[in-house]
Amino acid sequence: MNDEWRKVMPECGDLQQDAILSASVLNWIKNQCGGSWDIYHICPLKGGVSSVVYEIQLQRNEEHAIWVLRQYTDRAWLAEEPDVVLHETSALNIVHRNGMNSPNWIASDPEGSHCGEPSVLMTRLSGEVILMPDDLTSWLAGIAQELALLHRKKIEPFPWSYYSYIDPSQFRLPGWTTRPKAWEEIARIIKEPPPNCTPRFIHRDYHPGNVLWERGRVSGIVDWVNACLGPPGIDVGHCRVNLVQLHGLEAADHFLDLYFDHVQGEQGIEYSAYWDMLTLASYVDVELMVYQGWVDLGVTHLHKDLLAARLDEYAESLLRRS
Template sequence: MPESQELQRNEGLSESVLAWIRGQCGGSWNIRDVRPLLGGISSAVYELILEKGGESARWVLRQYTDRVWLEEEPDLVAHESAALQAASEYGIMSPKWLASDDDGSGGGMPSVLMSRLPGEVVLMPADRVDWLRGLAQALAQLHLQGTKTFPWTYFSYIDPNRFSIPEWTGKPDVWREIARIIQGPEPAYTPRFIHRDYHPGNVLWKHGRVSGIVDWVNACLGPSGIDVGHCRVNLAQLHGSEAADRFLAAYLECMRGGQAAEYDPYWDMVTLACYVSDGLEVYRGWIDLGITHLDEDVLAERLDKYAEGLLQGHSASFTAR
């Protein structure tokens, strides 16, 4: 989401916000420390360290600061709160919802208070094969939970009929064919509870294993291929097309050997088209987390190669039908 027209971000947290947080725990916890967390671009996120007697706890406060996003989706707090509760009901490794402030009357800004999961984001792993498999396993475990009623449903972030070929591409014919395909009918799919923003920056790791998935505000019922495609386009940029392909192979294997998967390259293509529709730039969240090896030229080369591979995969799948 865009980060223009932000509401005022707190450098720390005001006493009124801290009082609201204390009120959510009945005043039994003492807030020892507040630490800003990096990696997000459209909200301010803080880690709260609390004490009570000899116990300690870590919570996270997410404050929505993007005015444009709030105007477009005024139910953001309700959406994330419901998604966190649904993920918990599914048994998915996710933060536990604690409290909400829909209009900012208590927390100063529209806010969600949740538990803090252990672990950290890993973008440049020492063992890429195990890392990709871990990402795939975590996503497959989410998708294998099946479907339940959920108020928010999938919609495309772009109108495929208005998609324009990127000006930076060295392979315009590839993108022209992708545009033609995504302007066709969507593949049939079984609506599943999906994360909708699944990528390495929203997955936490501890001791070499996935410890949780965060940032559930976009969760909805929709095609599982959207989660796959979103992760793959991020992997293609961070590590190249081979990493995206390894992730897909591991995901299909985790989905009961592919039997439970409804994979179609269409979803990769429409996700890619959405990703580049606003121009090409290195994701600021990656920069905040220490990524220095990417620039626009590298991204353009990698996304051209990824697009070409998607088209080849689509042709192969079409021939096999």
């Protein structure tokens, strides 16, 4: 087993035999390290909503390792993207080769023939998700710097390309808005042809819930399954619409400034409010709901009225930038 897979972990008692995963899954996991390591403990990880994720703790004599098993159980997603395991596997390998702080791929079960569900096994990065930081400025700076680092990478061709999650011509104004004219203008703008841009390797689901922190610094980025070649503004916009809801407009704008401080002079990376508008339109739904992943991670103060007010304010701010 590669030394990079080994993580020091606190002693947590006698070897446990968990019934969370079947014997077939456990045997498949053990086979990935030649059967010489024992599974010490298994626990579900919170924060995901479209797959189930487990932390797998292993030991061999005095050595310890922590892996992560991700199992795809969303039938609608699997029907739409049956090669999702291959997609994540390819993304993990390419970002690792290019020096990004990301999990190392270990093994895949694309059809679920061993694990019962399509599955990916990877190393666990050290660190934790922080959504409500004590130092908001430093937190935003770390998130912005890591995204800029990704977008500055000259990554080789990748089989998956960006496509919009919505048909802009079908966008309908959210029923909860109190600023319909702003949304009407956004609806008009996103129906126009998108601005020209140089495709870069993008995460495609970049937001604070996929950023890990340790000792006040970003320790890595997770959840690369949607990675593709596409407009960098999609990553920026997706992160900003999450920041608006979590911390308000000022935080989202500060993140934008910090990001462009890091990509200044990088050819082909320019701001366009179009991508912010498109990601905003992709995010809202008829019924506004607090993201369950945030609730699972301890963010319980958000409510629909607050989110609606923040998103309305954000919509108007984007028109001022367009």
